[in-house]
Amino acid sequence: MAAGPMKMRANLGQGFTDIRVLMTHPMETGQRKDSEGKLVPMHFIQNLTVKVNGKTVIEAQTSQAVSRNPVFSFRLKGGAKGDKIEVSWLDNKGETNKTEAAVA
Amino acid sequence: MRALLVGLLAVSFAASAQDAKKEIQKYQQMIASGSPAELFELEGETLWKKPQGPRNVSLDKCDLGKGPGVLKGAYAALPRYFKDAERVMDLETRLLYCMTTLQGRSREEATKRVFGNENEPSEMEYLSAYVAGQSRGVKMAPGTSHPKEKEAYALGRALFFHRAGAWDFSCASCHGEEGKRIRMQDLPVLSEAKYARPVMSTWPAYRVSNSQFKTMQWRINDCYRQMRMPEPSFASEATVAMNMYLAVNARGEPYRGPGTKR
Numbered sequence: 001m002a003a004g005p006m007k008m009r010a011n012l013g014q015g016f017t018d019i020r021v022l023m024t025h026p027m028e029t030g031q032r033k034d035s036e037g038k039l040v041p042m043h044f045i046q047n048l049t050v051k052v053n054g055k056t057v058i059e060a061q062t063s064q065a066v067s068r069n070p071v072f073s074f075r076l077k078g079g080a081k082g083d084k085i086e087v088s089w090l091d092n093k094g095e096t097n098k099t100e101a102a103v104a
Numbered sequence: 105m106r107a108l109l110v111g112l113l114a115v116s117f118a119a120s121a122q123d124a125k126k127e128i129q130k131y132q133q134m135i136a137s138g139s140p141a142e143l144f145e146l147e148g149e150t151l152w153k154k155p156q157g158p159r160n161v162s163l164d165k166c167d168l169g170k171g172p173g174v175l176k177g178a179y180a181a182l183p184r185y186f187k188d189a190e191r192v193m194d195l196e197t198r199l200l201y202c203m204t205t206l207q208g209r210s211r212e213e214a215t216k217r218v219f220g221n222e223n224e225p226s227e228m229e230y231l232s233a234y235v236a237g238q239s240r241g242v243k244m245a246p247g248t249s250h251p252k253e254k255e256a257y258a259l260g261r262a263l264f265f266h267r268a269g270a271w272d273f274s275c276a277s278c279h280g281e282e283g284k285r286i287r288m289q290d291l292p293v294l295s296e297a298k299y300a301r302p303v304m305s306t307w308p309a310y311r312v313s314n315s316q317f318k319t320m321q322w323r324i325n326d327c328y329r330q331m332r333m334p335e336p337s338f339a340s341e342a343t344v345a346m347n348m349y350l351a352v353n354a355r356g357e358p359y360r361g362p363g364t365k366r
Contacts, residue, residue, distance in 0.1 A: 005146040024143045026223065068315040069140035070223065 001058040003097035010103045016080030017103055019045045019050065021087045022071045044092055050074060051086040079103055110252050121323065133366070141233060141310040144225065144317045150233025151227060157207030164200035168195070173240035180359045183256065184247030185349045192247070192256040194347040196228050196234060196321045196338035206294055218338050222315045229317040232308045232362075239359045244305060246351040248256040253348070254343075260349025263342060264295060273331040275346075289366065297353055304354035306363030313366055320347050 004024025011018050023045070030042030042064060050058035058074060072087075080102055088098035137290055155162050168178035169186065183194040197217070203214040218224035247253040267274040276295065279283065284291040292299035308319045324343045328336050337342050 005143055006148075009144050020138050022138055022140060022143055024140075024147075067312075069143060071138035071140070073138065095362060 003095055004075060006087070006097060008084075008087055008099050008101040010101050012079055012103050013080055015078065016071065017076045017083070017085075018072065019076065019085055019087070020073040021099065022069070024069055025089070025091065026070045027064065027066055027070065030066045031038075032074075038063035042092060043098070045070070046092050047059065047090040048072065048087050049086075049090075051088075052076065052079070053084050054086075105133045122313075124288060128366075132366075135312055135364045138168075139310055139362075140315070140362060141146045141237075141317065141362040143161075144230055144233035145237040145362065146234075146309065147225075147239075148232070148331050150196045151230050152234055157203065157209040159206070159208040161207055161275040161329055163199070163202050163206065164317035165229070166199070166206060168198055173206035174209035175235055177239050177242040179236045180242040182246060183253075183344055183351060185252045191266055191341070192252050192344055192348060194320060194339075194344045194351075195232055195291075196319055197344055199231055199235075200339050204327075215247070219325070220316065223246045225317055228321070229319055233317055235363050236359070240361070242359050244351060244355050244357050244359055246348060246355060248352060248355075253343065256348040257352050258353075259342070260345035261295075264349055269331055269333040271332050273333070275327060275331075294350055297356075300350055300353035304350055305357040305359050306361045309363035309365045311363060317362070319364075326345060 004025045006021065008019065009018075025045055026043055027045065028040050028043040030039065032040045033039050045062050045066065048058070048060040048062060049056060057076060082102040084087040084100060084104060086098060086100045088096060090096045090102045138303050151163075151229050155161050166173040167173075167188075168175065170176070170178045171179050179195055182198070183192050185192050186198065186201070193201065199212055200211065203209045204211055215354060217226050218228045248257070264275045265280075266275070274280075278286075278291050279294045282293055287295045292303050294300050294303065307323060309319065321338060321343055323349050324335060325338070328334070
């Protein structure tokens with residue numbers, strides 16, 4: 001399955017930048033059974049990376065405990081209008097997706 | 105003494121129910137911002153512009169009542185009477201009409217899978233999310249002037265109160281009295297504007313508990329399932345009339361959806 005869309009907003013506050021990013025992902029825990037009683041294999045986002053103007057500022061490891069189609073939000077110190085934010089994820093099947101936005 | 109104790113217990117129970125309600129409101133506010141409904145809107149936009157069917161055209165020229173391809177405020181003005189189709193249509197009924205007339209698809213093929221699941225949402229769900237999203241902030245004003253529109257409202261109203269089926273239920277059995285709920289889910293009195301407004305202005309909606317996007321046709325279909333009545337046909341006169349009745353009861357409310365539900 002091709003990775004579905006992502007959506008991000010990055011807004012400048014007083015001395016900080018708020019990032020909110022939505023991602024499409026099934027986030028299967030590996031515990032759920034399908035309608036035929038077979039286990040649905042694990043499929044979840046393992047790594048999240050947030051970059052500001054190409055420099056990595058957050059690296060996160062996530063688990064099956066995160067919901068389907070998750071939303072993440074981060075608050076970064078500083079930042080300026082127009083800064084390029086890039087958020088990417090990598091899941092346990094090696095699939096990946098990323099999105100970019102400029103700080104508004 | 106005993107009466108006092110019972111009284112105290114009753115008070116503390118009421119207080120905890122109040123707290124729970126507050127917590128649920130807090131939860132609803134949390135899920136409302138950054139809702140996955142937005143992802144469905146994005147996917148819906150792609151689908152809207154994707155050439156499909158025997159004629160290999162997109163839905164770009166679909167007239168939802170504001171002119172071909174005009175989406176702004178179109179959802180808020182539905183259901184309404186369409187002269188070309190000679191009937192009252194809600195969003196999904198109109199989308200189906202465009203799929204058959206513009207894209208040249210058969211009704212059978214286009215309605216094969218109208219309600220999706222968490223792994224594979226349906227085309228109708230994606231498209232509903234996209235189109236409804238283009239009405240954010242627009243006051244809901246379904247058609248109320250054409251005789252057919254009045255007829256649809258009257259039929260919807262009659263269906264709302266019509267008891268039938270194995271359990272002798274009507275919509276009003278659950279949605280006709282104030283203060284009723286199923287578990288922690290309040291049951292809005294949908295015949296009254298006060299209750300219909302917040303509901304109708306946030307549907308269609310993303311459901312967090314099963315990670316699915318739900319449309320109004322699904323909502324009506326599932327209510328009939330819960331009442332143990334025969335399954336209504338998709339985009340039928342009856343389901344559109346139900347939507348018309350609910351939308352008219354909520355008219356004037358600015359549309360805020362697609363919403364996020366428990």
